[in-house]
Amino acid sequence: MSAFFRHRRLATADWVVPIVALLAVWELISRSGIVDPVLLSSPTAAVGALFDLAETQTGDGYSVLLLHVLSSVGSLALALLLAVSVGVTVGILMGASGRVYRFLDPLLTVLMPIPGIAWAPIFMLWFGFGMPTIIAAGALAAFFPLAYNTATGVRSIDSRLLMAAGSMGAGRREVLLRVCVPGAAPSILTGLSLAFARGWRTVIAVEMVSASLWGLGFMIMEGREYLRPAHIYGGIIVVGIVFLLLEWLVVRRLERTTVERWGMRAPVEM
Amino acid sequence: MGSGHEDMIDAKGAAAAIEIARVRQEFCRDGLPVVALDSLDLSIRHNEFTVVVGPSGCGKTTLLYLMAGFEKPTSGRVLVHGREVEGPGRDRGIVFQDLALFPWRTVLGNIAFGLETARMKREDALALAREYVHLVGLEGFEKAYPNTLSGGMKQRVALARTLACEPDVLLMDEPFGALDVQTRRLMQEELVRIWETRRKTVVFVTHSVSEAVYLADTVYVLTARPGTVKGVVHVDLPRPREAPDPMVMAKRGEVLSLLESEVRKTHLMQTRPLDDAWR
């Protein structure tokens, strides 16, 4: 038992030590003044700025920082909801039908390299300045990896699984729903992981570009407006932490309860 | 001339459950035509345990897939219970060598799959599935996922799953090929035990002569590619059939002599390993 605990403690220490070291070095560098304080504020200043924002309250009494975080996370959640429902459906259709795949593949190939943020100005024209634009851009960015990975997953299902289902009396639609979808789960989860990353980046980016009132991206831009680099650094830290947290809470947990429990693993690429 | 009823009973007893009539199976591989089976005639008797042996790549798996309905013959007919095979279906259950268990379903879930497809009520399906769990001796493992089971246990699940659909015909494609020798022996015994409890028509494909003689009522020996029937050996010995018994050894000898020259022929052919090619 104690070996188990030792292992856990070491794993945590693995990343704690380097991060703390980084913070310490950072603090030293900024204090020494080698770098212009305008460019590099110290971690303490950044954290201080975060606390400020956390304590600042709107008229309704909510912490400003919290609202920014919730706004971004909320946008991401809605964007992912949209992307998953459309993306997985399209992916299944593409995986199941060669015709659909051959028709959609060129379209997706052409659209995929366009970064989500490039769509922002158009969406701003169509949807205005607020959340709809952010969600739309995030959903679009998240859609592609989901569609492609789902399609790949469905196509690469061991054909013997399909045969077995057929021999047990399952019709085409049943096979699709009860065998193809779970069978493609590892790939779908890979797609989800990518979608998460792309979606988050796009949400933050679009918040910075559009004049949204809330969101971590907007918060960072404010730091620039008021020439407060501490705000920017604080914002960056929060962006990174929130993303890591979300990934761990959602994607990893999903992975554990499905793909890992079933002993299925998707081919791992970068 | 007896009454029509008698005729039918007679017919069922003596007629074939599966009839393969002058079947030829061709397909394209890397642009070249390959003839897997040619002029194949065979008759599988009702409720009999039939084993098909042959050298690697002789088309045994193709034959099974034709019976299962995954493929249609290039020419000739495949009849099951007098009717041509249109596609896969519950009446012909199949157990693959690599099992094809659904990794996302528990043991019980896998076995119940076919029952759910038949639109049973959930409680009934699960209850029936449990019976089959018991039949194959896996009590206690209902909630386990396939990736946690040993090879022999996985085989039992695959068997139970197919049996649960109550097929008329059971097709088995070298199901024990991936098991170690001891587990294989155990599974052969299990299979015979289960079969004697619930008689069905079984078509079992294997490489192994001793396995064939242990299990079969009738053994068909196929030639090297293109596969056709080289010979038939009837094994009317009581079960279980243990090795030291001279009658068993004699039967093995019979099958082996038919098989040997075909195996040599296969080795001489310039072919790549074909185990998975014959589909």
Added chain:
Amino acid sequence: MNNDREPSRNAIGFALPLLIVALVWQLVVSIGLVDSSLVPSPWSIGRTMLGLLSPEPLILSYLVTSLYRMVVGFVLGSVIGILLGVPLGASGGLHKALKPILDFFISVPTICWVPLLLISVGMGDATVIIAVFLGCVFPVTYSAMNGVRSTRKDLVWAARGMGASSSRVLFAVLLPAALPSVITGLRLAVGYSWRALVGAEMLAAASSGIGYMIYAARAFYDVNVMFAGLVLIALAGLGMDYLVMGTLERRTIQKWGAVTKT
């Protein structure tokens, strides 16, 4: 039953669906189902693009500017990424110490760095180039690191068994073994560079570049220019991936038999 292999991409198979969609799109806009001031038709986009070629080839100069910025940033980022990644992969100690830091930096969206750059460096080429650099240095470091790290141990042992020194092992075994991973990483980095470029140009490019073009056009409600920008980005992105990376890949790892999956 899915026995079809990957449908081969030939030119017609690729172009046909696109043409069909373009036609349908054109139809929908012409009929008036969609407001053409919100969604321009392919025809008007094309005309706008041609219009931007004369009297001054504005669109070309924007494209060239963007490409220039991207290439500089990409090359810098890739080179430094590889230089950083290889030691990280080769040395267990360095890996342990620095990987968590890399993990953190990689999870920060590149565009978040732009406001800092705006404060310190200001608008213009330099900011955009640095943004592109930041966009691809971390992923390339990551893939170089992973590539080196995942070299089969027995290859290294075989080399040492034949008397290779540490540096020889590095250059003759680790680097080639890491190449597939590095190339995959570079391929991905092209995408990331584009993303960084467009975002940075929207915020910091002042008066040139495709990203700027799209962003500025919004103020004038000029949907034609905006879509034209998108088309250019798509084409450029495709072109870069296919031409540059495809060629690179074909000349090296595909020859060696270590084909990468996309």
